[in-house]
Amino acid sequence: MNLLKQFWRLAGPYWFNKRNWFSWVLLGMSIGASLTMIEITVWLNEWNRDFYDALAELNVDAIYPLLIDFCWLVAIIVLLKVYADWLAELVQIRWRQWMTEGLLERWFANGTYYRMTLGEEPDNPDQRIAEDARLLTSDSVELFVGAIKSTAVLIAFTSVLWELSGNLAIPWDGEVIHITGYLFWVALIYAIFGTGLTQFFGHKLHGLNYQQQRKEANFRASLLRKRDNAEQIALFKGEAKEQMNLKGGFTDIIGNWRMLMNRRKNLGLVVNSYHETAKMVPLFAGIPALMAEVITIGGLFQVRMAFMKVYAGFSWFVHSYENLTRWSATVVRIGQFLEAMEQQQPLPQPEKDQQLDCQQLALFTPNGKPLLDKVELTLPPHSQLLISGVSGLGKSTLLRTLAGIWPFYDGEFKQAQGHTMLMPQKPYLPSGSLRACLSYPSEADYDDQQLVQVLHDVNLTHLSDNLSFECEWQQRLSGGEQQRLSLARALLAKPDTLILDEATSSLDEASAKAMIETLKQQLPQTSLMMVSHQRSLQPLFERQLDLGRFAAAQ
Numbered sequence: 001m002n003l004l005k006q007f008w009r010l011a012g013p014y015w016f017n018k019r020n021w022f023s024w025v026l027l028g029m030s031i032g033a034s035l036t037m038i039e040i041t042v043w044l045n046e047w048n049r050d051f052y053d054a055l056a057e058l059n060v061d062a063i064y065p066l067l068i069d070f071c072w073l074v075a076i077i078v079l080l081k082v083y084a085d086w087l088a089e090l091v092q093i094r095w096r097q098w099m100t101e102g103l104l105e106r107w108f109a110n111g112t113y114y115r116m117t118l119g120e121e122p123d124n125p126d127q128r129i130a131e132d133a134r135l136l137t138s139d140s141v142e143l144f145v146g147a148i149k150s151t152a153v154l155i156a157f158t159s160v161l162w163e164l165s166g167n168l169a170i171p172w173d174g175e176v177i178h179i180t181g182y183l184f185w186v187a188l189i190y191a192i193f194g195t196g197l198t199q200f201f202g203h204k205l206h207g208l209n210y211q212q213q214r215k216e217a218n219f220r221a222s223l224l225r226k227r228d229n230a231e232q233i234a235l236f237k238g239e240a241k242e243q244m245n246l247k248g249g250f251t252d253i254i255g256n257w258r259m260l261m262n263r264r265k266n267l268g269l270v271v272n273s274y275h276e277t278a279k280m281v282p283l284f285a286g287i288p289a290l291m292a293e294v295i296t297i298g299g300l301f302q303v304r305m306a307f308m309k310v311y312a313g314f315s316w317f318v319h320s321y322e323n324l325t326r327w328s329a330t331v332v333r334i335g336q337f338l339e340a341m342e343q344q345q346p347l348p349q350p351e352k353d354q355q356l357d358c359q360q361l362a363l364f365t366p367n368g369k370p371l372l373d374k375v376e377l378t379l380p381p382h383s384q385l386l387i388s389g390v391s392g393l394g395k396s397t398l399l400r401t402l403a404g405i406w407p408f409y410d411g412e413f414k415q416a417q418g419h420t421m422l423m424p425q426k427p428y429l430p431s432g433s434l435r436a437c438l439s440y441p442s443e444a445d446y447d448d449q450q451l452v453q454v455l456h457d458v459n460l461t462h463l464s465d466n467l468s469f470e471c472e473w474q475q476r477l478s479g480g481e482q483q484r485l486s487l488a489r490a491l492l493a494k495p496d497t498l499i500l501d502e503a504t505s506s507l508d509e510a511s512a513k514a515m516i517e518t519l520k521q522q523l524p525q526t527s528l529m530m531v532s533h534q535r536s537l538q539p540l541f542e543r544q545l546d547l548g549r550f551a552a553a554q
């Protein structure tokens with residue numbers, strides 16, 4: 001029940017949104033095609049009787065027209081089946097697009113994606129957004145359409161089977177018991193028996209599937225981390241260690257996979273025996289009717305097909321069991337992800353004032369450890385402030401707070417009006433063209449002349465011809481070049497307040513000094529706050545502040 005409620009929370013907003021009416025139309029058309037196909041299968045069932053009767057009588061004149069009918073029936077069934085699937089896939093991709101976009105919007109709203117990294121984050125959000133959303137939408141549509149089809153098959157063939165079964169007379173204790181539609185009852189009892197067995201042998205699959213998805217995602221994520229840190233690993237000659245760790249992760253996958261395999265094997269033994277036996281059950285069960293000459297040989301084959309259909313309708317649960325366990329695991333995973341996103345408090349929205357100003361500010365780590373206490377500082381417009389302090393004191397945390405992304409603080413602070421930009425020590429350079437990298441994240445259309453000029457200003461003139469060149473800039477450029485590129489961004493964006501967190505640490509002292517001088521010269525209206533351990537920068541700042549005096553008592 002809980003699972004259905006969770007699913008309803010995920011699916012309801014899409015399926016009960018008027019704007020998605022066309023998906024209902026597509027789904028209706030897909031189901032319509034499937035139902036028509038079932039109707040034609042009922043005709044095929046009658047064809048079965050006529051064909052086998054004609055064969056039994058060696059009636060060649062009847063056989064050839066029946067073969068032509070067969071071709072027609074099969075052609076229509078094939079067309080209906082292909083289009084029913086195609087339409088269902090169209091529904092899946094529309095729903096998946098909506099779900100993926102919705103998850104992305106929520107993940108990025110109010111800095112949720114960042115806040116989640118500061119606490120107990122559900123594992124692998126990438127997998128939940130990409131893989132789980134795909135599985136959830138495709139499995140849901142498949143299972144839903146499958147359930148409707150099974151019900152329709154059940155309804156269509158129940159009457160056929162009921163009629164064919166006639167009235168079975170069983171002598172019992174000197175009397176005769178009459179069972180109407182006995183083949184239908186056989187199919188029902190057989191299906192109930194199969195469902196019970198399937199649940200008994202398969203109920204552990206849900207947990208194992210959940211674990212499998214998690215372990216596979218962990219493995220993929222650690223492979224990606226190796227790629228991102230390839231240079232470090234090569235320098236440390238860490239290949240053996242990395243391989244060992246990866247193999248360890250993969251052994252985990254194999255361990256779970258083996259358990260999953262064994263469970264599936266047990267379930268497979270049950271489901272396949274159940275299915276194979278089902279093919280003969282109607283023949284054996286139909287023998288009394290054949291003996292009593294209630295049905296002909298053709299009728300027996302008709303019984304067999306009708307029985308198989310009714311049995312398949314009843315056995316939807318048995319045949320969909322594996323998909324259901326995978327589906328339930330994805331419902332839980334996306335449900336958890338949504339819940340975790342909803343529980344995140346939005347990032348604080350600091351007030352704005354004439355100048356950046358904080359009074360009596362106390363900062364903490366996410367688990368509540370105090371870092372700094374009673375911090376007092378101001379940054380008057382167009383001024384410069386250099387901040388220093390020992391490593392681990394909380395300098396970066398203070399800058400994150402002032403930039404508005406660190407929520408663990410007490411007290412109040414005000415940001416300066418206008419645009420505030422924070423440049424960290426290790427800049428993020430998105431892959432793509434150098435032009436896009438320079439203007440990130442702005443959509444502003446800087447002309448090439450401006451871009452070439454800022455590259456020249458930060459001493460990256462040699463990259464001027466590469467504005468349209470696309471590559472992984474983070475891997476291609478040296479640490480110092482990356483920092484220069486990041487400062488070139490500031491020159492383009494012209495923020496009102498620029499906060500630099502050791503943003504010149506990879507440059508030699510002379511280059512770092514030249515860079516800060518360029519910033520001051522090119523951005524005279526910008527207030528500048530910087531954390532740095534580079535002594536040569538001290539003379540360039542009007543004021544300096546040693547944060548050590550605000551260190552919190554531990």
Ligand SMILES: Nc1ncnc2c1ncn2[C@@H]1O[C@H](COP(=O)(O)OP(=O)(O)OP(=O)(O)O)[C@@H](O)[C@H]1O
Pocket residue numbers: 117118365366367371389390391392393394395396397398
């Ligand atoms: N997300 C986090 N979760 C837990 N602890 C954190 C987190 N971010 C920072 N800290 C801790 O807070 C303390 C201060 O970190 P911060 O990066 O602000 O120091 P810093 O003064 O800038 O150091 P450095 O000069 O070495 O860069 C450190 O002990 C760090 O481990």
